[in-house]
């Protein structure tokens with residue numbers, strides 16, 4: 126209805142895009158112009174989940190409802206733009222927690238109806254990769270490699286992405302960020318971040334588990350105990366020529382059980398539990414299996430550039446070992462600044478901007494959020 | 506005055522209410538099912554505005570049902586209303602969703618001096634509230650809203666789908682056995698309250714139940 130009037134000043138070369146993220150416990154609103162980041166505003170309900178030791182979907186959803194408008198208001202203020210100036214809106218429509226996604230999707234649709242601006246429903250996982258396309262200067266230089274992934278907004282030709290967070294653990298191959306993304310491997314049970322949370326609870330280290338274990342692990346001996354690496358037996362791995370059923374997949378539930386058993390054994394013997402050693406050995410098991418499988422997937426799929434994303438990218442050991450193994454395999458590693466690795470609205474806006482620049486049409490306002498949206502669906 | 510009313514406490518519905526229009530309702534829509542709010546609400550509102558030939562600028566205020574109702578559906582309406590109000594820079598108010606049914610009861614030939622309104626709360630429970638009615642007045646909320654088992658309701662006639670589902674244990678009014686809270690009635694209620702000079706509450710949701718989350722107890726030691 127108002128769509129026509131916006132076409133007049135619509136800018137497909139450097140579109141001004143507002144991105145909305147609500148798939149887990151972060152309410153994010155980001156604004157980009159083309160590949161330039163203008164603002165990345167995030168409100169987290171993490172504190173409300175601490176006493177439960179993990180994200181409680183209903184609590185996250187309630188927090189999204191109350192945080193959305195204030196977060197939007199702050200983002201517009203920080204970017205110094207008005208709703209009227211925005212060219213398009215992008216929103217995470219999946220994968221994620223159903224009730225949490227619903228809040229962001231309904232808000233985004235309302236914004237589209239109210240302003241007449243086109244709405245793009247996009248894939249959360251691909252958005253984690255899209256953030257790498259933001260200019261290095263505005264988004265802060267990447268920690269390694271040559272700054273932002275996309276020099277001139279173009280991705281490296283043989284790009285992979287390793288996403289590790291409380292909600293996901295995946296290795297992707299990206300041939301085109303707007304329409305050709307493939308899942309090479311993923312966790313078949315817990316996400317890596319979830320395993321950290323559960324083990325931290327087991328060790329009495331509090332929530333979120335990642336930073337607590339990372340810190341304590343530095344004082345421990347990772348070789349004191351050897352914990353299992355899930356899905357690494359030959360029957361799961363197969364060979365490069367004849368890959369097994371889970372060659373690039375991960376599993377962390379067995380590891381969690383092994384840690385629990387280990388703690389129980391110390392207790393049963395009446396010995397002090399060597400918490401720091403267990404934390405270090407657990408972390409080593411997680412990081413070792415993640416990086417070895419990710420690098421294997423890269424080598425066997427001709428991937429020469431790897432982007433590391435998700436909240437667990439903050440983990441010091443994961444960064445270190447991924448860096449080492451990538452450099453021995455001659456893979457260029459790209460790590461966006463941490464604020465862009467964790468869930469945020471800027472990554473949603475960044476992907477929305479790519480879709481517009483590629484000439485892909487909007488999603489309209491009739492789509493349904495999809496908590497298990499496949500990675501092959503970049504936009505709905 | 507032109508009001509945009511939204512309610513998603515059971516079905517998804519929206520309406521434009523004007524004090525100029527006959528019967529007050531300019532346009533309205535309501536779905537039948539209670540699980541597709543996120544898909545249908547925004548297109549429904551878009552069509553509502555187009556059919557009435559009005560834009561955001563023409564609307565004076567927005568009213569949303571604040572429940573009680575199943576959480577995810579309820580939030581879709583409140584998130585929509587809050588965002589529209591922000592984008593259009595319009596005042597936003599919230600009304601208890603069961604009021605919508607209470608108004609319909611008051612305006613029907615089934616009206617009673619004292620009655621209950623109930624909707625489905627799932628898990629074998631209902632959301633309910635007690636109203637009284639004096640001639641020519643708006644229904645008066647005297648107790649509730651609450652959530653509880655249908656079998657434990659006060660012994661009064663029950664209006665609304667919550668009565669219909671449990672007609673075997675409550676005194677359900679047949680005419681209203683499928684009635685769900687509807688934005689058109691909610692908007693009319695808001696208009697009536699405003700005309701009477703009353704202030705409307707804000708859009709804080711009435712969840713009535715805590716999240717199901719349990720704080721984990723201490724881990725049992727092996728010895």
Ligand SMILES: [Zn+2]
Nearest residue numbers: 290292435468
């Ligand atoms: Zn994520």
